Amino acid sequence: MSEIDATISPGQVILEMKGITKAFPGIVANSDVDFDLKKGEIHCLLGENGAGKSTLMKILYGLYKQDKGEVFYKGEPLVVNGPADTLRQGIGMVHQHFMLIKPLTVAENLVLGNEPTKYGFLIDKKKAKAELMEISTTFGLAIEPDAKIMDISVGMQQRVEILKALHRGAEVLILDEPTAVLTPQETKELFVIMRKLVHDGKSIIFISHKLKEVMEISDRVTVINHGRIIGSVKTSETSPSQLANMMVGREVELIVHKEPAKPGKEKFRAEGLVAENDRGLPALRGIDLSVRAGEILGVCGVDGNGQTELVQCITGMRRLSAGKVTLNGKDITNMPPKRCFEAGIVHVPEDRQKHGLVLDFTVAENMILQTYNKKPFSRGITLRWDEIKSYARRIISEFDVRTPDEDTKAGSLSGGNQQKAILARELSRTPELIVVAQPTRGLDVGAIEYIHKRLVSERDSGRAVLLVSLELDEIMSLSDRIAVIYEGRIMGTMDIEDATEETLGLMMAGSMPASHKGVM
Amino acid sequence: MSRLGKGINWNRLVRSRAFWLGAALVVLITVFSVNSIRSMGGEMFSYLVIDFFSTGIFMATPLILTSIGAVFSERSGVVNIGLEGMMLIGAFFGVMVSYFTGSAWLGVLGGMIAGGLTAALHAYVCISHHANQTVSGVAINVFALALTGFLLKAVFHRAGQTDRVTKLANWIMPDFFRNIPIIGDVLGSNTPPVYIALLLVVAAQVVLFHTPLGLRIRACGEHPEAADTVGINVTGTRYFCVILSGVLAGLSGVTLSLGQLSLFKEAMTDGRGYIAIAAMIFGKWTPLGAFLASLFFGLATGFKFISQSWNMTSIPTDFLLMLPYILTMLALAGFVGRLTPPAASGLPYRRRGSV
Ligand SMILES: Nc1ncnc2c1ncn2[C@@H]1O[C@H](COP(=O)(O)OP(=O)(O)OP(=O)(O)O)[C@@H](O)[C@H]1O
Ligand SMILES: [Mg+2]
Numbered sequence: 001m002s003e004i005d006a007t008i009s010p011g012q013v014i015l016e017m018k019g020i021t022k023a024f025p026g027i028v029a030n031s032d033v034d035f036d037l038k039k040g041e042i043h044c045l046l047g048e049n050g051a052g053k054s055t056l057m058k059i060l061y062g063l064y065k066q067d068k069g070e071v072f073y074k075g076e077p078l079v080v081n082g083p084a085d086t087l088r089q090g091i092g093m094v095h096q097h098f099m100l101i102k103p104l105t106v107a108e109n110l111v112l113g114n115e116p117t118k119y120g121f122l123i124d125k126k127k128a129k130a131e132l133m134e135i136s137t138t139f140g141l142a143i144e145p146d147a148k149i150m151d152i153s154v155g156m157q158q159r160v161e162i163l164k165a166l167h168r169g170a171e172v173l174i175l176d177e178p179t180a181v182l183t184p185q186e187t188k189e190l191f192v193i194m195r196k197l198v199h200d201g202k203s204i205i206f207i208s209h210k211l212k213e214v215m216e217i218s219d220r221v222t223v224i225n226h227g228r229i230i231g232s233v234k235t236s237e238t239s240p241s242q243l244a245n246m247m248v249g250r251e252v253e254l255i256v257h258k259e260p261a262k263p264g265k266e267k268f269r270a271e272g273l274v275a276e277n278d279r280g281l282p283a284l285r286g287i288d289l290s291v292r293a294g295e296i297l298g299v300c301g302v303d304g305n306g307q308t309e310l311v312q313c314i315t316g317m318r319r320l321s322a323g324k325v326t327l328n329g330k331d332i333t334n335m336p337p338k339r340c341f342e343a344g345i346v347h348v349p350e351d352r353q354k355h356g357l358v359l360d361f362t363v364a365e366n367m368i369l370q371t372y373n374k375k376p377f378s379r380g381i382t383l384r385w386d387e388i389k390s391y392a393r394r395i396i397s398e399f400d401v402r403t404p405d406e407d408t409k410a411g412s413l414s415g416g417n418q419q420k421a422i423l424a425r426e427l428s429r430t431p432e433l434i435v436v437a438q439p440t441r442g443l444d445v446g447a448i449e450y451i452h453k454r455l456v457s458e459r460d461s462g463r464a465v466l467l468v469s470l471e472l473d474e475i476m477s478l479s480d481r482i483a484v485i486y487e488g489r490i491m492g493t494m495d496i497e498d499a500t501e502e503t504l505g506l507m508m509a510g511s512m513p514a515s516h517k518g519v520m
Numbered sequence: 521m522s523r524l525g526k527g528i529n530w531n532r533l534v535r536s537r538a539f540w541l542g543a544a545l546v547v548l549i550t551v552f553s554v555n556s557i558r559s560m561g562g563e564m565f566s567y568l569v570i571d572f573f574s575t576g577i578f579m580a581t582p583l584i585l586t587s588i589g590a591v592f593s594e595r596s597g598v599v600n601i602g603l604e605g606m607m608l609i610g611a612f613f614g615v616m617v618s619y620f621t622g623s624a625w626l627g628v629l630g631g632m633i634a635g636g637l638t639a640a641l642h643a644y645v646c647i648s649h650h651a652n653q654t655v656s657g658v659a660i661n662v663f664a665l666a667l668t669g670f671l672l673k674a675v676f677h678r679a680g681q682t683d684r685v686t687k688l689a690n691w692i693m694p695d696f697f698r699n700i701p702i703i704g705d706v707l708g709s710n711t712p713p714v715y716i717a718l719l720l721v722v723a724a725q726v727v728l729f730h731t732p733l734g735l736r737i738r739a740c741g742e743h744p745e746a747a748d749t750v751g752i753n754v755t756g757t758r759y760f761c762v763i764l765s766g767v768l769a770g771l772s773g774v775t776l777s778l779g780q781l782s783l784f785k786e787a788m789t790d791g792r793g794y795i796a797i798a799a800m801i802f803g804k805w806t807p808l809g810a811f812l813a814s815l816f817f818g819l820a821t822g823f824k825f826i827s828q829s830w831n832m833t834s835i836p837t838d839f840l841l842m843l844p845y846i847l848t849m850l851a852l853a854g855f856v857g858r859l860t861p862p863a864a865s866g867l868p869y870r871r872r873g874s875v
Contacts, residue, residue, distance in 0.1 A: 063749070063871065082871075084751025099746035101739050102863070112739055113750035115732040122730050164750075 580818025635770020
């Protein structure tokens with residue numbers, strides 16, 4: 001490895017993909033794609049949802065086989081029969097959905113497939129741990145070796161993935177939307193790590209939809225659209241709006257324009273909500289909230305302060321041990337999800353694969369998950385497929401869900417398009433209250449623009465919107481009022497005019513800024 | 521023990537309802553039978569205890585062998601309902617080989633190979649062709665019943681059961697071991713599969729939790745795609761585990777036909793394959809847990825026999841006959857605390873995009 005390595009100096013091309021074409025049934029995901037990576041650079045791959053980024057990376061990593069085209073690594077054609085081959089040659093990948101074995105420890109995940117042994121047949125657990133500690137100190141990535149994957153945060157899990165790749169001698173690291181699931185703080189830490197890695201001579205391919213991040217971290221950006229390369233630019237010579245333009249093919253409004261809210265009467269009220277999390281620990285310790293018709297209430301906070309449980313309690317997915325929830329004055333406390341839905345609450349869940357979609361169902365079937373038994377989708381005991389399909393086609397095109405047709409399985413849509421499909425289903429109702437959690441996670445700028453506009457227009461037509469997001473920018477640009485959640489309590493609620501990033505930041509960290517004492 | 525017991529959460533076990541339920545049942549039985557015991561006197565009592573445990577371990581052995589096989593199969597991600605059928609086939613071929621060769625040990629080998637081959641069929645259908653694992657397993661059970669019934673007539677020209685054949689001779693432990701009170705009496709002289717099963721428990725626990733192979737097996741059963749990305753041969757590992765489970769089920773069948781009896785009876789496994797699967801679940805997918813659960817089921821069955829031979833009439837025999845099955849239902853209904861099977865068990869693996 002090191003002998004060949006010496007021939008490639010920083011700035012030279014280490015990896016080259018030529019004329020890559022890959023088709024899936026009904027769709028060409030990559031068409032004649034050329035892509036190259038230089039040693040020591042962070043190269044960002046940017047493109048709309050479903051543009052073919054993940055597909056291209058999976059081909060590079062050996063998970064998919066291209067129909068046409070070649071990959072050259074360090075000047076030689078890269079022959080792969082599977083991901084293990086690529087890994088052995090120095091290409092590591094951190095997937096959009098992690099490849100970790102949850103009940104195993106960090107150290108076990110690190111050495112899996114490559115275990116140190118003693119007496120020839122037992123795993124040398126001490127050595128495994130030592131290997132982990134060595135690599136983690138070399139790259140400055142602290143980690144608890146004996147913790148089980150299922151017990152550590154998403155940020156830490158990602159760190160394990162990076163360590164795993166480095167441990168196997170990765171020279172090239174592919175990071176597929178690494179920041180989509182990270183908190184802002186974790187993202188900062190990741191960037192520090194990435195900078196250190198390129199400093200040490202590694203090369204990184206980075207995928208993100210967040211233009212701010214792309215501008216901050218990358219050296220070069222390549223834009224891909226509908227499976228074709230649009231072009232490559234140096235980050236220093238471009239701007240967010242130019243990138244957005246290249247990506248979507250039109251001007252994108254990166255800022256939300258909205259009229260001041262004209263709130264009506266109170267629609268939704270939560271009083272003294274108390275609930276436990278999955279592990280039986282207190283998650284909500286007395287939450288009070290209210291949302292009026294025609295306003296967007298943003299709930300912001302650091303991940304893990306009770307947002308998930310709050311949303312679940314409101315939508316009937318988790319039992320409250322105390323407290324009261326009312327919608328239009330009607331008590332809906334601890335009603336099952338179906339009743340909450342029928343009472344007029346729609347819900348865009350944060351975990352789209354687990355709670356939002358049935359991945360093995362078609363897009364059309366997913367569109368009528370809650371309304372399959374209502375007119376016009378059913379008559380007597382039979383479903384009316386013509387109605388269902390034409391309805392699905394209508395909302396697919398209205399929300400621009402990129403799918404070959406309505407009969408495609410939801411699981412084969414790209415990450416962002418799965419999200420759009422859920423939003424399409426939920427927002428095409430006429431609800432009383434819209435509860436949205438992380439609505440734009442993993443969406444491209446064009447889609448975000450559309451979703452934001454849509455949420456604002458729902459507000460303007462008199463709906464109450466409860467927005468839960470980890471993105472402070474999103475909260476600040478959409479909300480009319482902001483509630484800060486911290487350790488299962490609402491630290492304070494304020495109008496958007498009074499909110500600044502500093503005060504919100506302080507409150508999210510649990511301290512009450514002097515100027516806001518007694519705002520409640 | 522503490523190192524070996526790694527896969528078992530002792531705290532959880534003690535807190536689980538089933539544990540206390542089982543304990544309560546044992547106490548109940550003891551209290552019911554205390555009258556008969558009191559009238560026996562000391563020597564009789566120790567005979568009773570010895571009889572109880574010898575019968576228990578004897579009855580448990582086929583369950584131990586099969587349930588450990590089941591642990592391997594499910595840990596690698598393949599549900600093997602077909603173990604019942606593989607046991608039956610193992611039992612028959614063991615007797616047949618012993619009949620033709622006159623060697624019980626060749627019979628054992630034959631039974632294990634037959635079990636392994638049947639499992640290979642299950643593996644081929646489920647792993648290479650992504651078939652539904654439960655359907656394939658049930659099909660194998662039906663097939664095994666028919667095949668052994670047919671061969672019984674074709675080879676032995678008899679219905680119901682085969683001729684008597686050479687059975688396995690007991691292994692007799694060295695004197696010092698046999699002189700240990702109770703343990704020596706219970707384990708001093710037994711049919712060989714008893715000892716094989718006990719050694720297997722230790723070996724299986726070590727392999728699954730302390731060797732690279734075991735780590736890889738568990739990885740395949742939890743997240744095959746992740747295993748694939750680090751170069752583990754998911755298909756190969758699963759084939760290995762399923763075939764191993766069939767070999768062990770075959771050995772278990774032979775234990776019934778050549779260890780306990782000396783002939784094959786139609787449908788002689790009598791649901792033990794299913795009980796073994798329950799033992800695997802009861803034991804939370806660990807060899808040690810499966811062993812303890814099997815032992816528990818074995819003792820429950822054993823109690824039925826000794827209560828008859830010792831004239832303990834205070835408990836209805838029907839109830840004792842039901843006991844293992846009631847426990848199975850409780851185990852399956854999830855009274856064993858939270859049961860989390862390997863995340864990918866039952867799911868075929870196919871590398872995505874390689875359409
Ligand atoms: N395994 C698959 N089977 C069928 N179609 C697929 C499969 N994987 C991807 N596709 C299709 O290929 C196209 C490209 O998907 P890909 O996942 O590469 O998009 P992406 O650029 O990563 O999008 P996102 O930003 O939303 O993650 C999509 O239209 C998707 O539906
Ligand atoms: Mg993607």
